[in-house]
Structures are given as C-alpha cells and as structure tokens.
Amino acid sequence: DTGVSQNPRHKITKRGQNVTFRCDPISEHNRLYWYRQTLGQGPEFLTYFQNEAQLEKSRLLSDRFSAERPKGSFSTLEIQRTEQGDSAMYLCASRKRGPNNEQFFGPGTRLTVL
Amino acid sequence: GNSVTQMEGPVTLSEEAFLTINCTYTATGYPSLFWYVQYPGEGLQLLLKATKADDKGSNKGFEATYRKETTSFHLEKGSVQVSDSAVYFCALTLLNFGNEKLTFGTGTRLTIIP
Numbered sequence: 001d002t003g004v005s006q007n008p009r010h011k012i013t014k015r016g017q018n019v020t021f022r023c024d025p026i027s028e029h030n031r032l033y034w035y036r037q038t039l040g041q042g043p044e045f046l047t048y049f050q051n052e053a054q055l056e057k058s059r060l061l062s063d064r065f066s067a068e069r070p071k072g073s074f075s076t077l078e079i080q081r082t083e084q085g086d087s088a089m090y091l092c093a094s095r096k097r098g099p100n101n102e103q104f105f106g107p108g109t110r111l112t113v114l
Numbered sequence: 115g116n117s118v119t120q121m122e123g124p125v126t127l128s129e130e131a132f133l134t135i136n137c138t139y140t141a142t143g144y145p146s147l148f149w150y151v152q153y154p155g156e157g158l159q160l161l162l163k164a165t166k167a168d169d170k171g172s173n174k175g176f177e178a179t180y181r182k183e184t185t186s187f188h189l190e191k192g193s194v195q196v197s198d199s200a201v202y203f204c205a206l207t208l209l210n211f212g213n214e215k216l217t218f219g220t221g222t223r224l225t226i227i228p
Contacts, residue, residue: 004157031214033215033216035216040220040221041220041221042118042203042205042218042219042220042221043158043203043216043218044218045215045216045217048215056215091157091158093158093216095214099209099214100146100163100165100209100214102160102163103160103214103216105150105157105158105159106157107156107157108157
C-alpha cells in the first residue's frame with residue numbers, strides 16, 4: 001500500500017497524559033499537513049511542513065501541541081497534558097510540490113481522552 | 115477570513131433520485147474549490163475540483179461548477195446509488211499563500227435508500 005498511513009488508529013488515554021501520533025506520507029510528497037476533525041465538523045488545519053521545515057501553525061495548536069518532521073519523511077504530533085477537549089480525529093495529508101496538486105489523506109488517529 | 119458553508123444534513127434520498135448539495139464560500143483572493151468524500155470507515159478522498167471561475171469539475175457522475183458571481187460550488191448528481199452514501203465536504207484553498215492548506219465546510223451526510 002503506497003498511501004498515507006497513520007498510527008495508531010485509535011488511542012484512549014487519561015486526562016493529563018502525553019500522547020504521540022505518527023504519520024507516514026507518500027514517499028515522493030514533500031508537503032505534509034495535520035488537521036483535526038471533531039464530531040460533526042469538517043477538518044481544521046493545524047500545521048504544515050515543507051520537507052523538514054514547519055512553515056505554518058494554526059492558533060488552534062496550543063503550546064501543548066508539538067509536531068516534527070525530522071528527516072522530511074514521517075511526522076509526529078505530540079500532545080502533552082491531554083484534556084478532554086483534545087478528543088478528536090487527527091488527520092494527516094501529504095502532496096507533491098506544485099499548485100493544485102491533490103492532498104492525499106490518511107485514515108486518521110482517533111483520540112479519546114477520558 | 116476564509117470560510118465554507120454547506121447545506122446542513124443529513125440528506126436522505128431514494129436510489130436514482132437527483133442530488134444537490136449546496137456549498138458557498140468566502141475567500142480573500144481567488145480560491146481553488148474541492149469536494150471531498152468520506153465513505154464509512156475510510157479516509158477522505160478527493161472527489162472533484164475546479165481551479166478557476168466557470169470551471170466544471172466532474173468524477174463518478176458527480177459535477178460541480180465554480181461560480182464566482184454567486185461564490186458557490188454546488189455538488190450535483192443526476193441519479194444517485196446506494197454506494198454514494200457517505201459524508202461530503204466542500205473545501206477551498208488559496209494558492210497565493212503557498213501552503214495550500216484546505217478550509218473545509220462542516221460536511222453533509224448523504225444516505226441513499228434502495
């Protein structure tokens with residue numbers, strides 16, 4: 001399978017714990033995006049990487065959130081001191097450079113904070 | 115700011131009925147417009163897109179026309195099938211900011227009954 005993969009698919013954690021999610025983009029894609037989708041809503045942009053550089057962060061991304069893409073390949077999204085409001089589906093997408101190229105989405109990681 | 119407004123769901127239709135899902139947008143600049151579809155248990159997939167005014171995107175019998183004068187990108191299909199049951203998201207992106215992050219509507223859940 002050469003699509004975007006995300007792990008884990010599901011994560012249940014207790015409030016206050018730290019969690020980390022991983023995204024593996026399509027191999028030749030240098031752009032990588034993280035979105036968050038809450039129940040009944042569309043995905044909301046969180047952050048964007050071009051190769052290993054994090055070029056934009058949404059104000060939705062509080063200081064408890066950090067994302068990395070150390071070698072310009074896979075990316076991780078970490079949430080520290082999780083809160084119940086962090087419960088959501090976290091989506092990763094990747095695309096090739098160039099205008100209007102399609103963003104390919106992974107299946108998402110569903111986070112439940114108890 | 116940039117935003118997308120979709121008709122609220124859920125929408126339930128009989129097989130072979132005509133489908134319209136309304137989408138209007140607000141954008142600073144000249145957006146590209148997209149329809150994404152999320153089938154049960156699967157990730158977001160691009161259904162169709164249009165990158166400039168009066169362009170028509172089409173795929174799998176679905177069509178949408180980029181109407182700049184009404185800032186709309188309504189999704190239509192002449193004869194729906196049970197397999198079209200899914201959640202449909204209208205989205206936009208702006209090329210001039212370079213990152214091409216997507217701004218989504220809230221989604222419309224479509225159910226087709228045999």
